[in-house]
Amino acid sequence: MNTITNTMANLTPAAAPPAAAPTGGRRSIGDILVSSGRLSAADSEKILQRQQQDKSQFGDAALALKLLTKADIDFALSKQFDYSYLPAQDTSRSPELMAAYQPFSKVGENLRAVRSQLMLRWFNTDPSRKVVALVSPGVGEGRSFIAANLAIVFSQQGERTLLIDADLRQSRQQSLFMLGKSAGLSGILADRAGLEAAVPVPGLKGLHVLPAGAVPPNPQELLGRRAFHMLLQAAAEQFDVIIIDTPSGTDYADAEIIAAQAGAAVVVTRKNQTRMPDAALLAKRLQDSGVVLVGSILNDD
Numbered sequence: 001m002n003t004i005t006n007t008m009a010n011l012t013p014a015a016a017p018p019a020a021a022p023t024g025g026r027r028s029i030g031d032i033l034v035s036s037g038r039l040s041a042a043d044s045e046k047i048l049q050r051q052q053q054d055k056s057q058f059g060d061a062a063l064a065l066k067l068l069t070k071a072d073i074d075f076a077l078s079k080q081f082d083y084s085y086l087p088a089q090d091t092s093r094s095p096e097l098m099a100a101y102q103p104f105s106k107v108g109e110n111l112r113a114v115r116s117q118l119m120l121r122w123f124n125t126d127p128s129r130k131v132v133a134l135v136s137p138g139v140g141e142g143r144s145f146i147a148a149n150l151a152i153v154f155s156q157q158g159e160r161t162l163l164i165d166a167d168l169r170q171s172r173q174q175s176l177f178m179l180g181k182s183a184g185l186s187g188i189l190a191d192r193a194g195l196e197a198a199v200p201v202p203g204l205k206g207l208h209v210l211p212a213g214a215v216p217p218n219p220q221e222l223l224g225r226r227a228f229h230m231l232l233q234a235a236a237e238q239f240d241v242i243i244i245d246t247p248s249g250t251d252y253a254d255a256e257i258i259a260a261q262a263g264a265a266v267v268v269t270r271k272n273q274t275r276m277p278d279a280a281l282l283a284k285r286l287q288d289s290g291v292v293l294v295g296s297i298l299n300d301d
């Protein structure tokens, strides 16, 4: 995934991930790694000596001595900056959650670029500017992948983030986040549950996911209900950023209904896959129904 553009202009480049040297008051990288059992006190001392000798950073000295790996240093940095991420050995979620497992990868960087532009263009404290639906015309274009990972990078920035899986046909978020049972969105829309059906994700601070719930026989009818509007209004009081995953826009009218409920959409296209006339048609249909098109994401993995 690379760019987010719209017809107006290209905006500011990506914000850099937090990788600066520690400032006063923060625990040192050595302390964090020793207390988490990733480094012995004796090796920490060796690294400090090498660091003083070379006048280098702790991480660089540790890598030169082969006492730590890049993953260890990323782990310590994430703790130092209160930056939630999941270590590779944690298999409790899908590895597709790359923003959580590989926050400093190219994909992570691109997601943060998208996040910056959405912050500039759309999200603010106004309750009517807290929700965005991710739509795309075809199947397998990366809506669910981007929705999940984008929600993670927003939560890593300290935003109280809610990811809603409104793909009531082929839901993905439950399996990506490997969540337990929840009545889900369909349960809320059928008046069988409330916002407590949105579950926090352990290890990813500030992130809640509302899974799709049981597959209903009448998704369009449920999604068009006033209960969806009320849910978004209630969620806007508790969250800063609400991201909605949708089914393919060409196959079903669901995406249009969801985007109309959200009030705003981002159009995802996948390189060498999405038919551009289909994307243009979907965008036009959304605009005709009064949906604000915040931008588009080119998924060029």
Ligand SMILES: Nc1ncnc2c1ncn2[C@@H]1O[C@H](COP(=O)(O)OP(=O)(O)OP(=O)(O)O)[C@@H](O)[C@H]1O
Pocket: 001, 096, 107, 136, 138, 139, 140, 141, 142, 143, 144, 145, 146, 167, 170, 172, 246, 247, 248, 299, 300, 301
């Ligand atoms: N930028 C990317 N980098 C790596 N893998 C990606 C990327 N985008 C999508 N994928 C992978 O491509 C596959 C399809 O993506 P995804 O399920 O998100 O698409 P979708 O548009 O939600 O599809 P559906 O129409 O089934 O809802 C998934 O296996 C996903 O992990």
Ligand SMILES: [Mg+2]
Pocket: 143, 144, 145, 167, 172, 245, 246, 247
């Ligand atoms: Mg999907």
